[in-house]
Amino acid sequence: xxxxxxxxxxxxxxxxxxxxxxxxxxxxxxxxxxxxxxxxxxxxxxxxxxxxxxxxxxxxxxxxxxxxxxxxxxxxxxxxxxxxxxxxxxxxxxxxxxxxxxxxxxxxxxxxxxxxxxxxxxxxxxxxxxxx
Numbered sequence: 001x002x003x004x005x006x007x008x009x010x011x012x013x014x015x016x017x018x019x020x021x022x023x024x025x026x027x028x029x030x031x032x033x034x035x036x037x038x039x040x041x042x043x044x045x046x047x048x049x050x051x052x053x054x055x056x057x058x059x060x061x062x063x064x065x066x067x068x069x070x071x072x073x074x075x076x077x078x079x080x081x082x083x084x085x086x087x088x089x090x091x092x093x094x095x096x097x098x099x100x101x102x103x104x105x106x107x108x109x110x111x112x113x114x115x116x117x118x119x120x121x122x123x124x125x126x127x128x129x130x131x132x
Contacts, residue, residue, distance in 0.1 A: 053111040053119065056089045060107045060121035063088035067105035071096050072125035080105065089119075101130040 067084030071077070077096050084094045084107055092109040104124050111117035 049111075049113045049115070052113065053117055056109055056111055057119045057121070059087060059089045060092065060109055060119050061123070062121070063092065063094070063107045064105045064121040064123035067094060067096060067107070068103055068123035068125040071098075071103040071105060072127050074127065074129055098127075101127055103127050 063084045063086075066087045067080045070083040071080035075083075080096050080103075081094050084096075084105055085092070088094065088107050089109045092107050095106045097104045097106075102124050103126075104122065106120065106122045108118065108120040111119055
């Protein structure tokens with residue numbers, strides 16, 4: 001008995017009837033993508049949070065510098081704090097201290113997001129009235 005498809009007596013099985021290049025693992029790709037996609041989203045969110053925290057850290061340092069410059073010019077403490085607050089992240093704590101000829105300004109803030117990361121910046125300036 002001869003078959004017209006060129007096979008010699010053997011019936012074609014299910015694997016040989018598939019188009020070339022198609023394997024039996026088609027469903028695994030969907031499962032792997034379903035597992036990888038949440039991990040990629042979480043990784044992306046962590047990167048964005050890290051960038052936001054780094055930006056807030058830079059704002060703390062800039063705010064401390066602005067406050068120290070204002071305090072070194074012999075501006076009132078309220079003006080120095082307002083100068084620092086204008087550059088600081090929202091909800092920051094600002095402290096102005098005088099230590100001899102030096103003025104020290106410390107700015108502390110919390111990073112927004114799921115982790116309670118404390119950020120801060122400190123600047124020191126020589127008070128102008130001590131320079132002769």
